[in-house]
Amino acid sequence: NAGVTQTPKFRILKIGQSMTLQCTQDMNHNYMYWYRQDPGMGLKLIYYSVGAGITDKGEVPNGYNVSRSTTEDFPLRLELAAPSQTSVYFCAIGGNDGYTFGSGTRLTVV
Amino acid sequence: KQEVTQIPAALSVPEGENLVLNCSFTDSAIYNLQWFRQDPGKGLTSLLLIQSSQREQTSGRLNASLDKSSGRSTLYIAASQPGDSATYLCAVPLRSTDSWGKLQFGAGTQVVVTP
Numbered sequence: 001n002a003g004v005t006q007t008p009k010f011r012i013l014k015i016g017q018s019m020t021l022q023c024t025q026d027m028n029h030n031y032m033y034w035y036r037q038d039p040g041m042g043l044k045l046i047y048y049s050v051g052a053g054i055t056d057k058g059e060v061p062n063g064y065n066v067s068r069s070t071t072e073d074f075p076l077r078l079e080l081a082a083p084s085q086t087s088v089y090f091c092a093i094g095g096n097d098g099y100t101f102g103s104g105t106r107l108t109v110v
Numbered sequence: 111k112q113e114v115t116q117i118p119a120a121l122s123v124p125e126g127e128n129l130v131l132n133c134s135f136t137d138s139a140i141y142n143l144q145w146f147r148q149d150p151g152k153g154l155t156s157l158l159l160i161q162s163s164q165r166e167q168t169s170g171r172l173n174a175s176l177d178k179s180s181g182r183s184t185l186y187i188a189a190s191q192p193g194d195s196a197t198y199l200c201a202v203p204l205r206s207t208d209s210w211g212k213l214q215f216g217a218g219t220q221v222v223v224t225p
């Protein structure tokens with residue numbers, strides 16, 4: 001039972017490149033989230049999903065896209081990477097009964 | 111818009127001292143408040159969840175209080191240990207109507223406990 005698994009752990013992108021951050025959970029939870037954490041800051045919500053086929057924008061969705069075709073997977077897509085997207089990205093599941101976070105993806109855009 | 115502030119940003123204490131971490135929020139109409147721990151290079155671990163109807167929650171050496179009317183929560187860690195060194199974040203629902211998710215986080219308090 002791995003909980004929430006994120007890949008890759010580290011990535012360096014050039015400006016304008018695209019990539020997908022993967023998030024997989026084995027806890028069969030409906031609610032999944034993507035957050036970003038900039039240095040010295042708290043986490044900000046990018047997108048969230050309340051179940052397969054249902055996604056919605058969070059606080060900072062610009063420059064990102066998501067999909068949720070299965071309960072297990074919630075990938076985050078960056079289409080045209082910009083330096084402002086340099087951050088640590090966390091995937092999470094949970095709700096009022098508590099949260100489980102992945103270990104994060106550290107992304108640098110140069 | 112809900113805003114969450116944590117003071118101090120950093121704290122260093124000798125082992126054995128009690129820790130007091132503060133969290134304030136602007137919209138008092140919240141359903142709950144959560145405290146998390148983050149170790150360097152790791153994800154977040156949920157520590158305590160306080161529902162709006164509760165005034166405090168306890169887990170081992172950790173005790174969290176909630177005062178909705180003043181928009182404040184305090185996390186107490188008794189008899190600190192070097193293993194308590196981490197960043198502690200508090201979070202409340204992004205909007206007052208969110209009872210289950212979409213959290214607004216504070217920037218965190220970085221704690222160092224020296225042996």
